[in-house]
Amino acid sequence: MAAKPMLHYFNGRGRMEPIRWLLAAAGVEFEETFIDTPEDFEKLKNDGSLMFQQVPMVEIDGMKLVQSRAILNYIAAKHNLYGKDTKERALIDMYIEGVADLNEMILLLPVSPPAEKDAKITLIKDRTTNRYLPAFEKVLKSHGQDYLVGNRLSRADIHLVELLYLVEELDPSLLTNFPLLKALKARISNLPTVKKFLQPGGARKPPVDEKSVEKSRKIFKF
């Protein structure tokens, strides 16, 4: 029987969280090795485990994969969450790249200079309500189906719902004018695998706090 995937990252969301979501949604059990100290990180680098000296790194199917996008693509394709052909895949990719762009802004917020934080939050809220959420609401409205692409569950739904949770954490009122997105969020959250992931004790990581930012700074030296 195949070993469970092993995730290497610090004990927090960061760039590994979408991978956790996708594995969980696909019903794949995984293990995690947390990078807790600078020494842990140095060891991984010196082992030759990190192709570009960076994490996330996921050990899966005999490979040591880096680059979160590559890892997500692999998992999605392997577990049939990537559409039925290249055209559906292109659509899924377009949607998830948009999700990734907004996610990136939110991800980097805790480490932005304090003087810039307010402006960044304003920008994130603006992009959320004027660029990204309207685009996805429109997609759902245009076909009236339960899922973003091809009338069946794909990674696009998972990544978008993950983002909706982040948006809600930032400011719940941001979701007010997007009924179809709220419905998608509820629907996806009720899938047994996702429900399990979201429960206390599930593999989902809590929001970042000051302490974990400081810890990451020490480990990754930024």
Next chain:
Amino acid sequence: MAAKPKLCYFRGRGRMESIRWLLAAAGVEFEEEFIETREQYEKLQKDGRLLFGQVPLVEMDGMVLTQTKAILSYLAAKYDLYGKDLKERVRVDMYADGTLDLMMMIALAAFKTPGEKEENLALVVKKAKTCYFPAFEKILKDHGEDFLVGNKFSWADVQLLEAILMVEELDASVLSDFPLLKVVCEQPHKAQEAMNRDKDFSKICLQAFKTRISSIPTIKKFLQPGSQRKLPPDSHYVKTVRKVLQL
């Protein structure tokens, strides 16, 4: 007969250049519409062709595609430049993502203040020399094949060549000045010998790769003057982009 892909972007490299490279490498002719004014851009947004209000935009096969990575993946799959199976595909993705990261740093540096720009570009060269190029050098050395993945030309090879040329524009010596690879050696007393051997061999690897990929007919054509390959970002390009995007 299918219409040619139509690219819509600024007249410069930016986030569209890797797409131009991939189309060219696949021998696919394409057309370009260049964005020069704010009005053009606003019209594009009003037309509803830009899903998230952004370019690059590529119209092909009846689709209106935005998001660079989505476009690149589609092209790679369509033109059989994505490996033969899932395991090869993930390697192509890993390598392509890595090189894209590096090239994006260069593209974004053009928009920084002069001091910051110089600093960022120096960092890019350093990362190329100490992290990215050694990683690719090792891959080529380990399998000894002509191409990065599956002994067959792929998207990963196109992007690595693109990245090598871009970094060489910043520092022409970048391929000749390699750090020693860290050697995992079971016989420590032979480490020095192995390191020397590796160093010579590694110089040959990436330089040979560059020559080899540049000679592929479609790529050779793209590298000639008069092709659709764009020049490095200059002040006119930066000014146009700033004006259009209101940065």
